[in-house]
Amino acid sequence: MTLIEAKDLCKEYVNEEVKTPVLHDLNFKIEEGEFVAIMGPSGSGKSTLMHILSFLDKISCGKYLFKGKDVSEFNDDQLAQMRSKEVGFIFQAFNLLPRTTVLENVMLPLLYDGVSNNNIRIYKAKQALINVGLDHRLNYFTNQLSGGEKQRVAIARALVNDPSVIFADEPTGNLDSKSGLQVMKILQSLNEEGKTIILVTHERYTAEHAKRILRIKDGVIESDEKVVNRQFAQTSNELIK
Amino acid sequence: MNKTSLHLAIRALLAQKTRTILTILGVSIGIAVVIAIMAAGKGLNKMVMSQLEVYSPNTMTVEVKIPSTKKTSNENAMGQATGITITTLKERDLEDVQKHPNIDAAYGMVMGQAIVKYQNESKTSLLMGEGYNLQEVEKFELASGRLFTKDEEDSLAQVAVLGYTMKDLLFGEDDPVGKTIYIKGKPFRVVGVAVKRGAVFGMDMDKMVVLPTKTMQKRILGIDYMQQIVAKARNRDEIKQTVSELEEIIRENHDITDPNKDDFAVNTMEEAANMLSNVVDGLTFLLVALVCVSLLVGGVGIMNIMYVSVTERTFEIGLRKAIGAKNRDVLWQFLTEAVLLTLFGGFFGIILGAILALIIYLVAVSYNFVWVYAVPFSSIILAVGFSAVIGLIFGIYPAKKAANLNPIEALRKE
Ligand SMILES: Nc1ncnc2c1ncn2[C@@H]1O[C@H](COP(=O)(O)OP(=O)(O)OP(=O)(O)O)[C@@H](O)[C@H]1O
Ligand SMILES: [Mg+2]
Numbered sequence: 001m002t003l004i005e006a007k008d009l010c011k012e013y014v015n016e017e018v019k020t021p022v023l024h025d026l027n028f029k030i031e032e033g034e035f036v037a038i039m040g041p042s043g044s045g046k047s048t049l050m051h052i053l054s055f056l057d058k059i060s061c062g063k064y065l066f067k068g069k070d071v072s073e074f075n076d077d078q079l080a081q082m083r084s085k086e087v088g089f090i091f092q093a094f095n096l097l098p099r100t101t102v103l104e105n106v107m108l109p110l111l112y113d114g115v116s117n118n119n120i121r122i123y124k125a126k127q128a129l130i131n132v133g134l135d136h137r138l139n140y141f142t143n144q145l146s147g148g149e150k151q152r153v154a155i156a157r158a159l160v161n162d163p164s165v166i167f168a169d170e171p172t173g174n175l176d177s178k179s180g181l182q183v184m185k186i187l188q189s190l191n192e193e194g195k196t197i198i199l200v201t202h203e204r205y206t207a208e209h210a211k212r213i214l215r216i217k218d219g220v221i222e223s224d225e226k227v228v229n230r231q232f233a234q235t236s237n238e239l240i241k
Numbered sequence: 242m243n244k245t246s247l248h249l250a251i252r253a254l255l256a257q258k259t260r261t262i263l264t265i266l267g268v269s270i271g272i273a274v275v276i277a278i279m280a281a282g283k284g285l286n287k288m289v290m291s292q293l294e295v296y297s298p299n300t301m302t303v304e305v306k307i308p309s310t311k312k313t314s315n316e317n318a319m320g321q322a323t324g325i326t327i328t329t330l331k332e333r334d335l336e337d338v339q340k341h342p343n344i345d346a347a348y349g350m351v352m353g354q355a356i357v358k359y360q361n362e363s364k365t366s367l368l369m370g371e372g373y374n375l376q377e378v379e380k381f382e383l384a385s386g387r388l389f390t391k392d393e394e395d396s397l398a399q400v401a402v403l404g405y406t407m408k409d410l411l412f413g414e415d416d417p418v419g420k421t422i423y424i425k426g427k428p429f430r431v432v433g434v435a436v437k438r439g440a441v442f443g444m445d446m447d448k449m450v451v452l453p454t455k456t457m458q459k460r461i462l463g464i465d466y467m468q469q470i471v472a473k474a475r476n477r478d479e480i481k482q483t484v485s486e487l488e489e490i491i492r493e494n495h496d497i498t499d500p501n502k503d504d505f506a507v508n509t510m511e512e513a514a515n516m517l518s519n520v521v522d523g524l525t526f527l528l529v530a531l532v533c534v535s536l537l538v539g540g541v542g543i544m545n546i547m548y549v550s551v552t553e554r555t556f557e558i559g560l561r562k563a564i565g566a567k568n569r570d571v572l573w574q575f576l577t578e579a580v581l582l583t584l585f586g587g588f589f590g591i592i593l594g595a596i597l598a599l600i601i602y603l604v605a606v607s608y609n610f611v612w613v614y615a616v617p618f619s620s621i622i623l624a625v626g627f628s629a630v631i632g633l634i635f636g637i638y639p640a641k642k643a644a645n646l647n648p649i650e651a652l653r654k655e
Contacts, residue, residue: 010391051649056563056648056649057649076567076568077567077568077569078560079403080566080567080568081565081567083562083563083564083565084564084565084566089563089564091652095556095560095563095652097557099256106562108561109564109565110572111245111566112564112565112566112567113565114563116245150516153561157564161565
């Protein structure tokens with residue numbers, strides 16, 4: 001089933017009369033279960049595209065269909081609803097709440113997804129943390145964690161709602177190579193389990209962990225091809241199942 | 242406001258304890274002052290009204306006044322204070338008042354001041370000439386002895402009833418009844434001592450000596466007029482009618498045709514009570530209005546804190562929105578914080594206000610004022626209602642600002 005479809009999708013930022021066109025007439029489809037890497041040089045529009053696909057931003061023209069539904073005209077509340085139900089985020093800067101425990105961070109999306117029973121929230125959050133091998137850090141404050149651990153908390157948070165697609169914008173950008181590999185391995189295994197993953201990166205090596213690479217340059221798609229020599233993240237890590 | 246926003250708001254407030262406490266303090270002081278002032282207004286009202294309690298609502302007075310002035314005017318008060326004496330209110334007027342079918346009893350009153358001596362003690366005292374039938378007209382109780390009789394008054398007997406403080410000053414622990422005191426050098430026999438009465442309209446009712454009116458007129462002052470007639474009506478419903486009838490009778494006695502030239506005024510206690518009550522209420526209202534400004538200041542404090550809080554937590558708001566919080570979730574979270582601040586402020590304000598009112602009460606009582614300790618329910622409603630509204634109004638702008646933040650931009654502000 002087609003999860004994401006862009007039809008002549010474009011985006012321009014308008015700041016005080018100054019228009020900055022960033023994306024131009026993009027056309028592509030992403031099927032359920034894919035693992036797509038969006039690559040391109042700095043400023044090419046990768047993050048902009050990801051924000052649009054993940055309902056954080058609105059398009060300027062064209063169409064964006066999600067699960068066949070046109071979401072171009074969605075209002076703020078509907079977009080929030082989509083973010084809550086359909087997508088999970090992993091950011092380069094982790095974006096965890098400070099002075100808050102690991103468990104609470106992971107429970108956060110459930111709060112806005114109408115899971116009113118606290119016990120269910122705790123249970124689901126624990127499950128997600130087991131998935132990323134962090135169930136021994138439940139009550140740590142996020143600022144007491146290493147970078148790799150933080151990003152795994154972020155992954156657990158992205159997973160907890162069981163979203164249709166996970167977006168990761170440079171998830172390894174702030175990590176050493178070992179922690180980076182760990183993250184890629186989790187993403188790969190999530191994809192094995194059927195989760196659609198869209199990864200933004202400017203590193204070819206990281207991109208090659210995906211199954212397909214979409215190259216963007218100056219806001220247009222330069223190439224769109226399958227990964228031939230796919231990398232598989234190998235870690236000697238006992239944490240990941 | 243749901244459980245989640247309540248939970249989040251409490252956590253956020255706890256995360257900034259000092260700031261939260263200071264904001265709550267600002268709000269509660271405003272509320273406390275409103276409550277304390279309204280309670281003090283109640284106390285003041287009680288005090289003023291208790292002064293009138295010696296008089297029944299059926300009491301009427303005929304007072305002299307300077308012609309062509311209003312009875313409550315400055316000219317009248319100043320004129321009489323600076324020596325204009327109206328000498329037209331006489332025994333004949335009193336008799337006519339007494340004859341009126343709706344008048345139960347009436348007496349004439351004169352006032353003066355003199356040195357009162359007993360053995361080696363001598364004190365300046367207020368002298369009140371009052372009727373033998375004083376007790377039929379108003380509340381006047383004796384601690385010991387008796388009041389003078391009609392025969393004594395008619396025969397200009399030199400008898401006196403002492404105010405409670407006068408008795409203490411002149412006699413100490415001794416019983417004065419039967420003893421002789423000297424007023425303006427003339428001997429007076431003490432027949433009774435009044436109970437403690439406190440102050441009425443600022444006049445110390447205990448530091449005075451009461452003489453029969455006629456005795457005082459003839460033996461002390463050497464006059465044949467009086468300053469006031471105090472009367473008690475039988476039927477309160479007819480009191481208005483009685484007032485105008487008495488006015489006509491006295492006008493005729495005084496040969497006055499133009500009511501504007503009246504040299505007297507007939508007043509009822511009810512009027513006086515209403516007027517005083519209005520003055521106290523007006524005063525209280527004014528004070529409360531002034532203090533509401535301080536509530537407004539508390540509100541601005543809340544708005545300020547909320548703005549700081551929104552700015553500080555931009556990243557957090559962005560993140561919450563990115564992972565699915567709707568605008569209204571964020572709005573409620575911040576609004577709940579603002580409302581919680583005011584509600585806590587209201588809660589502590591009520592306690593603080595009640596304590597303040599209690600202190601005022603204790604001070605007032607220590608000054609011998611007849612006061613009540615009452616925290617009016619209306620003051621609580623007003624203070625808490627007003628502060629909740631303020632919390633909402635002043636909280637809504639920062640909360641809106643938070644709710645409408647763009648998540649992408651907000652996330653850049655870590
Ligand atoms: N809010 C904005 N207003 C105006 N222009 C913007 C805004 N956000 C991004 N841009 C511009 O859009 C272009 C694409 O930005 P974007 O962040 O999508 O690039 P990117 O491919 O993610 O780059 P990088 O690899 O450095 O993260 C840039 O030229 C940037 O300056
Ligand atoms: Mg980027």
